[in-house]
Amino acid sequence: xxxxxxxxxxxxxxxxxxxxxxxxxxxxxxPATPVRARADAWHHVRGVLxxxxxxxxxxxxxxxxxxxxxxxxxxASGLNPAATLAGDSATPEMIAQLNAQYxxxxxxxxxxxxxxxxxxxxxxxxxxxxxxxxAELIGQRLAISASIAGFALIIGIxxxxxxxxxxxxxxxxxxxxxxxxxxxFMSTLPPFVVSIGLIVVLSVWLHLLxxxxxxPPQQDFWRWLSLITMPAIALSLDTVAEIARQLRTGLVATxxxxxxxxxxxxxxxxxRVLFGxxxxxxxxxxxAILGMKIPTLLGGAVVTETIFSMPGFGMLSxxxxxxxxxxxxxxTLVVAIVLVLFFNIVVNVVLGGLRPASxxxx
Amino acid sequence: xxxxxxxxxxxxxxxxxxxxxxxxxxxxxxxxxVAPFDPYAQNSKDLLQGPTLEHWLGTxxxxxxxFSRLLAGSTVSVLAAMQSVVxxxxxxxxxxxxxxxxxxxxxxxTLRIMDSFITLPFLVFAIAMxxxxxxGLTQAMVxxxxxxAPAFYRVTRAAALTxxxxxxxxxxxxxxATTAWVVRKHVWKKVFPAIAVTTASMTGASLVIxxxxxxxxxxxxxxxxxxxxxxxxxxxxxxxRPFGPVVPALVIIGTVWALNALADALKDATTDAGAPPVxxxxxxxxxxxxxxx
Numbered sequence: 265x266x267x268x269x270x271x272x273x274x275x276x277x278x279x280x281x282x283x284x285x286x287x288x289x290x291x292x293x294x295p296a297t298p299v300r301a302r303a304d305a306w307h308h309v310r311g312v313l314x315x316x317x318x319x320x321x322x323x324x325x326x327x328x329x330x331x332x333x334x335x336x337x338x339x340a341s342g343l344n345p346a347a348t349l350a351g352d353s354a355t356p357e358m359i360a361q362l363n364a365q366y367x368x369x370x371x372x373x374x375x376x377x378x379x380x381x382x383x384x385x386x387x388x389x390x391x392x393x394x395x396x397x398x399a400e401l402i403g404q405r406l407a408i409s410a411s412i413a414g415f416a417l418i419i420g421i422x423x424x425x426x427x428x429x430x431x432x433x434x435x436x437x438x439x440x441x442x443x444x445x446x447x448x449f450m451s452t453l454p455p456f457v458v459s460i461g462l463i464v465v466l467s468v469w470l471h472l473l474x475x476x477x478x479x480p481p482q483q484d485f486w487r488w489l490s491l492i493t494m495p496a497i498a499l500s501l502d503t504v505a506e507i508a509r510q511l512r513t514g515l516v517a518t519x520x521x522x523x524x525x526x527x528x529x530x531x532x533x534x535x536r537v538l539f540g541x542x543x544x545x546x547x548x549x550x551x552a553i554l555g556m557k558i559p560t561l562l563g564g565a566v567v568t569e570t571i572f573s574m575p576g577f578g579m580l581s582x583x584x585x586x587x588x589x590x591x592x593x594x595x596t597l598v599v600a601i602v603l604v605l606f607f608n609i610v611v612n613v614v615l616g617g618l619r620p621a622s623x624x625x626x
Numbered sequence: 627x628x629x630x631x632x633x634x635x636x637x638x639x640x641x642x643x644x645x646x647x648x649x650x651x652x653x654x655x656x657x658x659x660v661a662p663f664d665p666y667a668q669n670s671k672d673l674l675q676g677p678t679l680e681h682w683l684g685t686x687x688x689x690x691x692x693f694s695r696l697l698a699g700s701t702v703s704v705l706a707a708m709q710s711v712v713x714x715x716x717x718x719x720x721x722x723x724x725x726x727x728x729x730x731x732x733x734x735x736t737l738r739i740m741d742s743f744i745t746l747p748f749l750v751f752a753i754a755m756x757x758x759x760x761x762g763l764t765q766a767m768v769x770x771x772x773x774x775a776p777a778f779y780r781v782t783r784a785a786a787l788t789x790x791x792x793x794x795x796x797x798x799x800x801x802x803a804t805t806a807w808v809v810r811k812h813v814w815k816k817v818f819p820a821i822a823v824t825t826a827s828m829t830g831a832s833l834v835i836x837x838x839x840x841x842x843x844x845x846x847x848x849x850x851x852x853x854x855x856x857x858x859x860x861x862x863x864x865x866x867r868p869f870g871p872v873v874p875a876l877v878i879i880g881t882v883w884a885l886n887a888l889a890d891a892l893k894d895a896t897t898d899a900g901a902p903p904v905x906x907x908x909x910x911x912x913x914x915x916x917x918x919x
Binding site for chain 1: 750751758837861864865879
């Protein structure tokens with residue numbers, strides 16, 4: 265499930281990013297006359313508008329449908345605030361009264377419209393349990409998940425890029441095959457197995473790192489860092505492997521292109537060819553993967569958070585689901601969906617910026 | 627089909643993978659029968675023991691024999707993964723094939739539905755759906771099936787698209803071949819290997835999700851033994867039995883690795899089989915084409 269259809273869909277037709285490149289291309293291919301320039305500018309604006317329309321036409325239905333699935337989960341569960349709060353002792357009158365209070369006596373489509381209207385304005389409803397606003401609950405927990413995910417992302421980018429670069433430069437040699445083998449093994453390791461392994465080695469045997477808990481960084485920075493290290497490593501392995509693999513694939517293809525040979529022939533140093541010329545074009549698949557991974561790292565850390573007793577976003581969702589706190593579950597799912605869609609758009613824009621001007625559809 | 631399988635099995639990694647999978651299949655079918663102890667029997671005299679001749683993998687915090695629980699848990703762990711793959715296959719491959727033939731409206735709708743499935747956060751959605759809808763194995767399998775359906779949709783659709791735009795299919799249509807005939811005769815040959823590869827890799831993926839769910843006690847509720855559940859018990863007793871998670875973890879990793887290796891071997895075999903022999907240099911160039919770029 266590494267690439268998906270959203271990522272695979274072609275990047276934007278013409279992007280606003282990187283005016284230097286397009287100006288460059290225009291200058292080299294045709295004489296710059298005022299008329300031409302104006303036509304180019306119009307072309308550019310139209311391309312951006314077209315891309316915007318196309319994105320909206322895809323993102324809006326997808327958002328509505330996936331949130332509708334999310335909403336249906338709650339409706340299909342047959343749970344209601346009264347039963348959740350009072351359990352079996354809830355009287356029919358109590359159930360009816362609370363249902364009316366939460367608007368659960370209306371038809372499902374109306375309920376959905378009410379709810380999605382609130383979501384768009386940032387109102388995710390209130391928890392059935394402690395009547396706290398769902399947005400507030402998620403906000404509190406998101407900081408914890410963001411610490412772990414952010415750290416995991418840094419590990420993923422640094423080591424993934426390093427491994428991918430080394431493998432691509434030594435393509436076909438032992439180092440390359442070793443990295444490829446290690447990467448494919450790393451991506452089969454489930455995070456909970458890695459987490460347990462890390463605890464056994466680093467906490468139980470070596471007593472290096474604490475095995476559970478969370479402290480905010482403002483309170484004790486080093487304690488915070490030592491607490492998030494193991495979950496971050498456990499979460500990052502998959503990202504490291506995936507980035508290394510995609511970067512290798514992209515770079516190997518790019519290094520065979522004629523313009524790279526040309527640069528080598530012109531006597532540019534290997535380093536300059538690799539970092540100045542090849543990396544920019546070879547990074548595409550890796551960037552796409554990165555965009556897919558960020559929401560997974562933020563929202564998918566349920567198991568890791570449970571193992572390390574970190575009350576993050578994923579744990580909030582799992583606990584609420586087990587308690588039957590429907591609004592909180594729906595809220596966490598919506599936030600996760602929005603994150604996925606947001607990073608998809610970001611990836612598309614970045615990919616468009618990375619694409620050589622000559623390959624952009626005009 | 628046979629020659630593809632034979633070509634796939636020529637690789638040493640594929641042989642090891644098939645060996646592992648045969649052992650796992652044996653465990654899943656006969657595991658509960660050959661278990662030396664009752665997996666639910668508690669024994670307060672032998673708590674948290676190390677491996678002994680009597681208890682090969684020791685005992686857990688309730689004195690239950692870990693080896694017996696591992697064997698007894700195999701059936702449900704493997705079956706759950708396979709059943710969710712079947713759900714994903716039906717939900718994904720069928721619309722994927724039909725999207726090529728049923729016109730643009732159907733195509734657009736299925737594409738958006740699959741996009742929506744992809745935006746669902748993987749584990750969070752599986753947990754939410756399972757827990758909210760009654761915390762049973764069926765709910766978990768449907769949830770996982772929904773999550774892996776887009777993978778099946780994508781490969782089926784891609785394979786069907788390439789065939790239906792190929793010249794020999796156009797030629798067949800010129801001779802009056804019906805769509806049904808083309809699908810049966812030509813499209814199926816391309817779609818089937820693609821689905822086989824995806825089935826292998828998705829079985830591995832859903833095994834990990836199912837293990838994660840059971841690890842959290844969702845879908846299959848303790849004390850019923852599962853691979854994930856065993857690891858959860860071990861996590862609570864790490865300081866007494868630090869070696870405890872090793873064997874259950876190895877079983878999960880080994881199975882997932884074997885499935886992935888098999889998928890890779892099948893992929894190589896299906897792209898090579900039937901094609902004219904290519905030189906090493908040429909093959910390297912072909913492999914260097916970036917995916918999804």
